[in-house]
Amino acid sequence: MSFNLxxxxxxxxxxFWSNVxxxxxxxxxxxLSQTSYGGEAQISEQGSHYLSVTPSFVTHKRWGSADEFxxxxxxxxxxxxxxxxxxxxxxxxxxxYYQVVPKPDVFSFTIGRKKxxxxxxxxxxxxxxxxxxxxxDAAAPIEQGLSGLFFELGDKKTVSATLMVSGLFLPDQxxxxxxxxxxxxxxxxxxxxxxxxxxxQEASGEIHYEVVIPDYIEILNQNSYAAMxxxxxxxxxxxxxxxxxxxxxxxxxxxxxxxxxxSLREIDFNAPIHPIVVRHKLYTLESxxxxxxxxxVLSANWEGYENPEVKDSWQQTALIDSRYSGMIxxxxxxxxxxxxxxxxxxxxxxxxxxxxxxxxxxKGDIEASTQRFxxxxxxxxxxxxxxxxxxxxxxxxxxKYVYSIFDSGEWVSAGLQVAHGQSWSWSLSGDIFGVPxxxxxxxxxxxxxxxxxxxxxxxTYVF
Numbered sequence: 001m002s003f004n005l006x007x008x009x010x011x012x013x014x015x016f017w018s019n020v021x022x023x024x025x026x027x028x029x030x031x032l033s034q035t036s037y038g039g040e041a042q043i044s045e046q047g048s049h050y051l052s053v054t055p056s057f058v059t060h061k062r063w064g065s066a067d068e069f070x071x072x073x074x075x076x077x078x079x080x081x082x083x084x085x086x087x088x089x090x091x092x093x094x095x096x097y098y099q100v101v102p103k104p105d106v107f108s109f110t111i112g113r114k115k116x117x118x119x120x121x122x123x124x125x126x127x128x129x130x131x132x133x134x135x136x137d138a139a140a141p142i143e144q145g146l147s148g149l150f151f152e153l154g155d156k157k158t159v160s161a162t163l164m165v166s167g168l169f170l171p172d173q174x175x176x177x178x179x180x181x182x183x184x185x186x187x188x189x190x191x192x193x194x195x196x197x198x199x200x201q202e203a204s205g206e207i208h209y210e211v212v213i214p215d216y217i218e219i220l221n222q223n224s225y226a227a228m229x230x231x232x233x234x235x236x237x238x239x240x241x242x243x244x245x246x247x248x249x250x251x252x253x254x255x256x257x258x259x260x261x262x263s264l265r266e267i268d269f270n271a272p273i274h275p276i277v278v279r280h281k282l283y284t285l286e287s288x289x290x291x292x293x294x295x296x297v298l299s300a301n302w303e304g305y306e307n308p309e310v311k312d313s314w315q316q317t318a319l320i321d322s323r324y325s326g327m328i329x330x331x332x333x334x335x336x337x338x339x340x341x342x343x344x345x346x347x348x349x350x351x352x353x354x355x356x357x358x359x360x361x362x363k364g365d366i367e368a369s370t371q372r373f374x375x376x377x378x379x380x381x382x383x384x385x386x387x388x389x390x391x392x393x394x395x396x397x398x399x400k401y402v403y404s405i406f407d408s409g410e411w412v413s414a415g416l417q418v419a420h421g422q423s424w425s426w427s428l429s430g431d432i433f434g435v436p437x438x439x440x441x442x443x444x445x446x447x448x449x450x451x452x453x454x455x456x457x458x459x460t461y462v463f
Contacts, residue, residue, distance in 0.1 A: 026059030033458040039451030043193050045185045051083040072099040086187040088176045092134045094144040105155040115145035116162060118228060118243045119284040121299035121326045125348050129282055129301060132250040134173045138190040139431055148224060162228040169222035169248045182208025189452050210272045219277055222248045236290050243284040253278040255314040279306040293332040300325045321353040340386035349377045375444045377405040394419040409435040409446030423462050430455040
């Protein structure tokens, strides 16, 4: 039943953070946002209009000289306050850490939740492989850091290494939902409810779901290990980077007890759903080159799972070892005489080590509601431009086009942002999803949310 503001990606990721960086200390912003959806909702509990207020606070304070011994505290948090009945009260803290730097460019120690550049492809496409995501809004997820102890060695312009160890696991934050009369429901337009009826061997009936809540201590108490080695400056010239980890997957694995469905003893079927933490190993290799006005990155990510112990009668969401490979290219158009404009091209492909097996006995929407990554191959184009830039007025525009190669799905996203001075900002954005008729909702991200065409408007004040 949550509502995540699309403007977080458009506004708070751009203007708001630039204001914070300029102050070099902290910033607090409040945003009033209205979003209207034009497509048909998946279930009756989901509405068409959402109104909310989002306070957001970022602070980054350093004690001591950046060239000598210093300490850093950073906190980044936000909340969504409901202004209409369709919106849930939710909150997230993407980063919160304390860092000690005894000797800059030699060694630093950090404790807390901290975002790292483990995989640029993962962060760019919001795959959620390395770092957990806030998925209240699947079209604009917010990346969050891993939680633990971080040790950084070396100079990031030449050779550097990062080590992370942790005994605390914080998974993805999904859309809120409720159990009502055996149904899983949510007013959040980005929540996909599983099917409520089934037909098997000339028998049919209603499915009554029950989410079996696992022990919270058991979920949180999970060990994680990660390491990263970088050669070269990531922002200038040639670089190579390798990362590896052994940690819990950020998304829950789902076991669905279908024993009573398979036995066909009753007209109505009970289907308990068991969220399970599963471990996976990740390996990332990336290389790239940065010129004065352009940059290219090539990336390959390998993911392998540890199979969980579940009952034979359970159906499970698919756990298939996969490779995620792709490219990210950006070009500043200044050499062409077009100032303050950047064009980006990107591509990502998922290759599974074996053919995908049926995740559940029930087809269609239940697959779409349980898949971790509902795509196979996607390409994207993004244009960011600063149309007007004066002391008191800024006008920014953004255009994004994503094409799903597997099912010919298309996603167009655009936004305008007007900022007056250092405090006020107005933004208008929209998303359109399209797929060919007859496309299954489980084939890709775009087909899954094709009913979520929307337009959003917001007003923000930064204190």
